[in-house]
Amino acid sequence: MDSETLTFPHAAPPMPGEVTQIAPGVLWFRLKLPFQLNHVNIYLIEDNGGWLALDTGLGTDECRIGWDNILTGPLRGEKLSQMLVTHFHPDHVGLAGWLHQSFGLHLAMPRTEYLYHLMAAHGRGDMYDGAHRDFYRANGLSSETTDVLLDRGLNYLRLTTGVPISYERIKHDDARRIGGRDFRVLTGGGHALEQAMLLQQSDRLFFAADQVIAKISPNVSVHPVEPDDDPLGCYLRDLQVGLGGFQVGPRLLKLLVEFGGFNRR
Ligand SMILES: [Zn+2]
Numbered sequence: 001m002d003s004e005t006l007t008f009p010h011a012a013p014p015m016p017g018e019v020t021q022i023a024p025g026v027l028w029f030r031l032k033l034p035f036q037l038n039h040v041n042i043y044l045i046e047d048n049g050g051w052l053a054l055d056t057g058l059g060t061d062e063c064r065i066g067w068d069n070i071l072t073g074p075l076r077g078e079k080l081s082q083m084l085v086t087h088f089h090p091d092h093v094g095l096a097g098w099l100h101q102s103f104g105l106h107l108a109m110p111r112t113e114y115l116y117h118l119m120a121a122h123g124r125g126d127m128y129d130g131a132h133r134d135f136y137r138a139n140g141l142s143s144e145t146t147d148v149l150l151d152r153g154l155n156y157l158r159l160t161t162g163v164p165i166s167y168e169r170i171k172h173d174d175a176r177r178i179g180g181r182d183f184r185v186l187t188g189g190g191h192a193l194e195q196a197m198l199l200q201q202s203d204r205l206f207f208a209a210d211q212v213i214a215k216i217s218p219n220v221s222v223h224p225v226e227p228d229d230d231p232l233g234c235y236l237r238d239l240q241v242g243l244g245g246f247q248v249g250p251r252l253l254k255l256l257v258e259f260g261g262f263n264r265r
Contacts, residue, residue: 032063034062047179051078054086056099059090060094063095079103083105086109086192087191091159093113107167111171114163116192117160133146170185184198188211188235188239196209197209220235
């Protein structure tokens with residue numbers, strides 16, 4: 001990728017409690033995260049009198065307050081219609097349970113991501129320290145760092161609010177109409193397992209979630225549950241062919257950034 005060709009359509013990201021319109025009927029806002037990567041981008045897509053929430057934020061009070069500020073501020077009088085969650089990471093699925101309970105929102109999500117969320121939420125996490133300790137140590141972590149990781153226990157559960165007991169499966173190459181637009185669902189592995197993206201070619205919108213991130217590459221990790229997996233190979237393959245034939249070359253990346261439907265970090 002030739003990063004010199006990238007330009008950003010907005011001089012600055014939206015401030016807390018503000019939304020930025022990135023296309024007619026498409027809004028962008030940010031929720032704060034308590035990590036080094038300190039925010040997650042949330043998009044709202046106009047959807048027949050309501051707004052589809054594309055991802056939900058982390059299951060923390062700070063993110064709930066962030067939603068409240070949007071819904072009582074720039075979105076006052078508007079309603080959410082449904083939510084589409086791209087992948088199981090807690091900063092994306094974290095408030096799905098809360099949004100469902102608060103507003104009755106229907107959830108659409110790739111099956112692997114939905115089931116992996118359930119597994120992570122109901123598993124023993126890093127409390128299962130025997131195999132996890134061996135895995136971390138065999139992959140070069142110091143004993144001290146391993147202890148810190150294992151001490152997190154049910155960290156995933158603390159950062160999520162569950163998911164509705166039923167959901168709608170979305171999968172690669174699905175056509176999905178949202179409001180007046182026809183989107184195509186793409187999926188890719190490596191960062192997550194079956195991360196969903198939304199592409200709308202005529203309006204040149206591409207919501208890449210964490211699969212394609214400006215300036216940095218996404219986290220691509222081997223996890224203890226699949227210690228022999230090859231997520232980097234999967235990620236690179238999916239960038240070449242997995243995006244439904246839309247190669248993520250400089251031209252597409254430039255397009256993504258110019259038109260704002262992009263996870264900027
Ligand atoms: Zn992620």
